Amino acid sequence: MSLMAEVGQKAFNLGVPLAVHLDVTYRCNERCVHCYLDHDDHGEMTTAEIKDVLDQLAAAGVFFLTFSGGEVFLRRDFFELVEHARRLSFNVKIKTNAVMIDEADAKRLRALNIDTVQISLYSHRAEVHDAITKLPHSFGRTVKAIEFLRDQGLRVTIANVLMTANLSDHYGTQKLAAELGVHYTLDPTITPMMDGDTGVLGLRIPGTELEEVFRNPALVGNQEEFCAPPKPPTDEDMEGYSCSAGHSFCYISPYGDVFPCVQFPLPTGNVREQKFLDIWNFSPQMNEVRSIQARDLTTCSSCSHVASCTRCPGLAYMEGNMRGPSTADCEKSFYRTGVPTANMLRLGLEKPQSAARAGQLIQIQAAAV
Amino acid sequence: MHVFARRGEEREPPMSETYIARSPAVAARMLAGEMMVMNSENSTFFTLNEVATAIWQAADGHTPLREIVRNHICEKFEVTLEQALADADRFVADLVEHGILLVSERPITLEPIQ
Numbered sequence: 001m002s003l004m005a006e007v008g009q010k011a012f013n014l015g016v017p018l019a020v021h022l023d024v025t026y027r028c029n030e031r032c033v034h035c036y037l038d039h040d041d042h043g044e045m046t047t048a049e050i051k052d053v054l055d056q057l058a059a060a061g062v063f064f065l066t067f068s069g070g071e072v073f074l075r076r077d078f079f080e081l082v083e084h085a086r087r088l089s090f091n092v093k094i095k096t097n098a099v100m101i102d103e104a105d106a107k108r109l110r111a112l113n114i115d116t117v118q119i120s121l122y123s124h125r126a127e128v129h130d131a132i133t134k135l136p137h138s139f140g141r142t143v144k145a146i147e148f149l150r151d152q153g154l155r156v157t158i159a160n161v162l163m164t165a166n167l168s169d170h171y172g173t174q175k176l177a178a179e180l181g182v183h184y185t186l187d188p189t190i191t192p193m194m195d196g197d198t199g200v201l202g203l204r205i206p207g208t209e210l211e212e213v214f215r216n217p218a219l220v221g222n223q224e225e226f227c228a229p230p231k232p233p234t235d236e237d238m239e240g241y242s243c244s245a246g247h248s249f250c251y252i253s254p255y256g257d258v259f260p261c262v263q264f265p266l267p268t269g270n271v272r273e274q275k276f277l278d279i280w281n282f283s284p285q286m287n288e289v290r291s292i293q294a295r296d297l298t299t300c301s302s303c304s305h306v307a308s309c310t311r312c313p314g315l316a317y318m319e320g321n322m323r324g325p326s327t328a329d330c331e332k333s334f335y336r337t338g339v340p341t342a343n344m345l346r347l348g349l350e351k352p353q354s355a356a357r358a359g360q361l362i363q364i365q366a367a368a369v
Numbered sequence: 370m371h372v373f374a375r376r377g378e379e380r381e382p383p384m385s386e387t388y389i390a391r392s393p394a395v396a397a398r399m400l401a402g403e404m405m406v407m408n409s410e411n412s413t414f415f416t417l418n419e420v421a422t423a424i425w426q427a428a429d430g431h432t433p434l435r436e437i438v439r440n441h442i443c444e445k446f447e448v449t450l451e452q453a454l455a456d457a458d459r460f461v462a463d464l465v466e467h468g469i470l471l472v473s474e475r476p477i478t479l480e481p482i483q
Contacts, residue, residue: 091396
């Protein structure tokens with residue numbers, strides 16, 4: 001186990017919030033076709049409120065801090081927030097579409113010793129990228145910003161969300177990342193809208209296409225190992241937990257709402273009303289999330305994939321039961337290994353039910369101000 | 370990589386003073402009594418044991434290393450100044466090599482994060 005993994009396990013065991021994802025705004029200058037956010041401002045936290053939250057997070061032991069949105073650079077105080085975070089010695093990662101970043105901004109980010117800037121790029125073709133973002137010339141501006149940041153010596157990662165609109169472009173985008181000298185990640189997950197609308201799930205790539213993604217060694221490493229049939233679960237596997245959500249990780253919205261994860265819209269408290277640590281330690285919802293072991297899962301506890309599935313409890317929650325299956329992950333497990341999941345067998349399906357046809361999803365409950 | 374302040378051989382104390390400061394490039398946080406330190410420039414990640422953490426926390430750029438060791442290490446951990454200094458020298462050299470600490474024979478003043 002690497003030292004980083006050891007530290008992560010220690011934080012998990014101790015219940016220390018090692019990493020927090022903080023969205024500082026939901027406003028955005030792009031209108032991506034797959035985006036799950038409501039971009040209107042319903043009362044974002046002020047500069048002073050966010051600085052106070054950062055102080056609390058540092059005191060709580062948070063080490064890895066991700067600033068995201070919306071588009072973070074739409075906040076006029078964004079650099080002030082990053083400076084405050086660096087003064088508090090956080091390891092800072094920024095997620096952005098980068099269209100507002102010029103050379104001076106890149107230098108400023110370098111001077112602040114940002115760990116990573118993750119940038120959304122959907123294609124190596126301008127017309128495809130711009131059609132997804134609905135912002136003309138966004139491709140050129142984003143690529144230019146990537147070059148500015150790279151030239152400053154910053155670590156840049158291109159994040160490529162894969163959907164029907166850019167299905168055939170991930171090889172080209174990966175090649176572009178290599179040409180630019182930056183890292184590349186691919187994510188085939190499309191998340192339902194915050195208001196529960198599942199319309200965007202129609203953009204999820206067909207399961208059969210997942211098979212191809214899972215057999216690309218450049219993306220998955222050792223393909224034989226990655227696609228191997230699941231091993232029978234051990235007792236230790238059955239006592240295990242799904243992920244770090246609520247254990248050593250959580251998400252805070254621009255309105256101060258605290259959730260177990262950015263993909264887990266279960267309200268647990270609001271930092272405008274309570275101290276962060278009171279929510280983290282004593283929220284009944286947070287404690288419920290962290291109590292769920294593999295053996296407690298309905299359907300999944302009897303699934304052959306239980307020990308290796310990437311089951312997301314947040315997506316399962318949005319399908320109606322945080323202890324239930326996440327259809328999107330059932331799809332991934334099936335197309336990765338070819339072995340049917342317990343959920344498929346229960347429903348008498350030869351192929352996974354499309355996540356796009358899952359039931360009405362639970363609505364995120366952001367605090368109205 | 371773990372960094373420990375190991376007990377070393379006795380030796381003569383150095384003639385000149387050594388000043389150490391935490392690099393502004395790093396992120397750091399305490400977890401269960403151990404300091405996690407990460408340098409974003411080269412992605413090096415350390416955890417410091419209790420002794421190393423005490424030196425790290427006192428590395429303000431203005432307090433001589435000898436004084437840090439005397440005030441924060443010798444009494445608390447019951448080691449002689451010479452022993453502790455030898456260990457501290459190795460610890461400092463290791464962290465300087467990885468860009469985690471800055472070292473100078475003169476006091477170090479860092480620009481505050483603007």
